[in-house]
Amino acid sequence: MKPFLKWAGNKYKIVERIKALLPSGQRLVEPFVGSGALFLNTEYPRYLLTDANADLITLYQHLQVEGETFIEYCRPLFTPENNDKDRYYALRDEFNSTDDSRRKSAIFLYMNKHGYNGLCRYNMQGGFNVPFGRYKRPYFPEKEMLYFHQKSQNAIFQHADFRVTMESCAMGDVVYCDPPYVPLSNTANFTSYSSGGFGWEEQKMLATLAQSLSARGIPVLVSNHNTDFVQDIYSVASITEFDVQRYISCDGENRSKAAELLALFS
Ligand SMILES: C[S@@+](CC[C@H](N)C(=O)[O-])C[C@H]1O[C@@H](n2cnc3c(N)ncnc32)[C@H](O)[C@@H]1O
Numbered sequence: 001m002k003p004f005l006k007w008a009g010n011k012y013k014i015v016e017r018i019k020a021l022l023p024s025g026q027r028l029v030e031p032f033v034g035s036g037a038l039f040l041n042t043e044y045p046r047y048l049l050t051d052a053n054a055d056l057i058t059l060y061q062h063l064q065v066e067g068e069t070f071i072e073y074c075r076p077l078f079t080p081e082n083n084d085k086d087r088y089y090a091l092r093d094e095f096n097s098t099d100d101s102r103r104k105s106a107i108f109l110y111m112n113k114h115g116y117n118g119l120c121r122y123n124m125q126g127g128f129n130v131p132f133g134r135y136k137r138p139y140f141p142e143k144e145m146l147y148f149h150q151k152s153q154n155a156i157f158q159h160a161d162f163r164v165t166m167e168s169c170a171m172g173d174v175v176y177c178d179p180p181y182v183p184l185s186n187t188a189n190f191t192s193y194s195s196g197g198f199g200w201e202e203q204k205m206l207a208t209l210a211q212s213l214s215a216r217g218i219p220v221l222v223s224n225h226n227t228d229f230v231q232d233i234y235s236v237a238s239i240t241e242f243d244v245q246r247y248i249s250c251d252g253e254n255r256s257k258a259a260e261l262l263a264l265f266s
Contacts, residue, residue, distance in 0.1 A: 001151075003035030004144035005056075005109070006118025011178055011223065012037040014244060014260075018176065021240060021262055023219045025174035031162035032178045036060075040151060044174070047155035050165040053120065055128075057159040059105040063145060064152040071145050073102065077110040078140040088114055088132040096127045113138040162202075166209045166220075175213060175220040179206055182225050184258070200229075207233040214265035226259035237263035 002012060011018060015037055022028075028044040030036070033051045051057055062070050081087065088111070095107040108128075112118055115130040123129045158165070162177065169175060180198040203224075210220040224230045226241050243257040 001040045001147045002144055003037050003040060004141035004148055005035045005112050007035035008119065009178070009181060010035045010037050014223075014242075015041045017240075017242065018221065018223070018262065021264055022176060022221055023174050023266065025219075026172035027174070029165065029169055029173050029175045030178070031160075031165040031175070032180075033157075034178065036148070038176055038178075039155065040148065045154065047152075048158070048165065048168075048173075049155050050158040050160040050162075052159070052161055054159045055104065055108050056120075057157050058101050059108050060148075060152065060157045062102055062105045063149050064155070064157065067149040068146065070102075070105075071142055071149075074106040074109050074145075075140060075142070077106055078113070078138060080137075082110070083114060083135070083138060085132045085134075092128060092130075113140075162206060163209065166206075166213060169213055169218050171217055173218050175210075175218060177206060177210065177220060177222040179203065179222070179224065182227055182230055184225055184227065203229075204233055210234075210263075210265040211236055219264065219266040222263045222265070224261060224263070226261040230261065230263075234261075234263035234265075237265045239263050 003010060012035075018038055019042060022042070025044065027046040027048060028039070028042060029048045030039060031050050033039065033049040034056075036049060039047055039049055049060070066073075077091070082091070091107050091110060095104055095111065098104055111128065111130065112120070114133055114135065116133040118133075119130045121128070121130050162179065166175065179202070182203055206222065210222055213220050222234065222237070231239070240262045242260060244260050246258045
């Protein structure tokens with residue numbers, strides 16, 4: 001099943017590759033859950049799904065608890081009248097000022113489907129600042145949301161930094177880490193998914209934590225771009241290299257193959 005959100009760096013296309021390397025266990029832990037592509041396509045008895053993006057986690061919590069009631073609450077935002085630049089910016093302003101978490105989650109979903117390229121980006125003050133996307137008929141992902149709701153009954157969603165989540169892991173857990181990609185060149189800026197950045201130090205810290213969890217008998221699989229830096233920080237892991245077809249420009253026409261890898265600390 002496809003995730004119901006568009007999400008930069010989502011792993012839907014390589015779920016089978018990830019599953020082929022992922023050990024079995026009592027609980028799958030995803031410290032960078034994003035759109036949850038792996039969660040939705042695996043069968044672990046339990047899940048701990050966390051992310052540093054609080055808006056994302058709050059949306060999941062509403063869907064988990066309320067199911068169809070929440071889906072019906074979101075539906076009226078997906079009308080032809082709301083597929084309009086002025087309406088989009090009015091709803092974005094409402095999102096950035098309201099304290100009503102249910103309303104905020106519904107608008108977050110609306111902006112994910114009506115905003116530019118499904119991006120999720122915030123300004124320095126923490127305000128969502130993605131421009132209008134100009135789609136013909138944005139898709140209301142009812143069926144995908146219902147599936148997510150059903151699947152989430154044995155999951156826990158938490159807003160947390162990856163360090164906190166990884167330090168909380170115990171025997172029987174299997175961890176899949178999908179951090180923001182390292183840049184392909186040293187000069188490129190890091191992609192910033194939530195208002196906090198994720199730089200070289202965080203990448204190194206993740207590798208260190210993965211190694212120490214595996215030393216305690218908790219396997220950790222990590223994905224990233226295949227660069228010299230990544231090969232270096234994951235050098236104690238067992239590495240699988242492959243290419244992924246990705247859109248690299250905004251017009252959607254420019255495709256290229258990006259070299260990626262999966263590193264298993266076990
Ligand atoms: C590549 S995406 C994960 C994509 C996900 N595997 C999927 O299939 O959609 C990386 C995620 O890391 C999250 N993130 C960024 N910094 C983080 C941090 N310090 N701790 C936890 N999550 C973080 C972002 O919000 C984003 O959702």
